[in-house]
Amino acid sequence: MTEPPLAELMERDLIVPIRSSSGQRPDPETLALDQIRHGTDEDGGRFVAAFASPEAFAEFGPPGSDYVSLPARTLFARADAAGERIVVDPGAPSQVAVAVGVLPYLAAGIDPTHPDAQRARRPLGEMPSLEAPAEVPEPFGS
Numbered sequence: 400m401t402e403p404p405l406a407e408l409m410e411r412d413l414i415v416p417i418r419s420s421s422g423q424r425p426d427p428e429t430l431a432l433d434q435i436r437h438g439t440d441e442d443g444g445r446f447v448a449a450f451a452s453p454e455a456f457a458e459f460g461p462p463g464s465d466y467v468s469l470p471a472r473t474l475f476a477r478a479d480a481a482g483e484r485i486v487v488d489p490g491a492p493s494q495v496a497v498a499v500g501v502l503p504y505l506a507a508g509i510d511p512t513h514p515d516a517q518r519a520r521r522p523l524g525e526m527p528s529l530e531a532p533a534e535v536p537e538p539f540g541s
Contacts, residue, residue, distance in 0.1 A: 406510040408487060408495065413449040413471050414456045416464040427467040432481045436461060438489050446486045447478050451493065459490045476506035 416436040417425065425434070438448040449471075450456035456466065478485050479502035487495040497505065504511040 405495070405497075405501075405505065405512055408451065408497075409471050409475075409505050409508060409510070411451060411471050412468045413451060413474055413487065414453060414460070414466050415447075415449050415469050415474060416456070416461050416466045419465045424465060424467055427469050427473075430467060430469075432477050432483065436464060437483075438486060440486075444484075446484045446489070446496075447474070448489050449474060449485055449487050451487055455488045455491050455493065459488060472506050472508060475502050479503050479506050 415427075417430065417434055418436055419425075419434075432447070436448055437445050439445055448460075449469075450460055450466075460466070474485065475497070478497075479499070482499055484499050485497040485502070487493075487497065501511045
């Protein structure tokens, strides 16, 4: 498996494990982020887990967990609002870690790896000087 590019992930529905094993599936539109299962990385950092395919969920997802299918952009927007990062296919060779700073771009449908988005994320050239001028030009001087 190879990791899917971010632009492709934005357009998918992701399989999201939830904190239930009852066999019932809640309405994804009303599902709160605290109802979604979180994972922990090797450093103890928490993340929202999601899977790009049913096969990845079956192989690497939490056994016996219920799940919902959510549009990726919806999940990105919810995680952005909560300040939580997302890991797609955690534990799989195709794992993609999505940092918190990238989530607003993905939620808006903007590929952060596209050159236009990269230019928007950092200013071109150096910051302008904000020093007081030595002379005040007319008519401002009077």
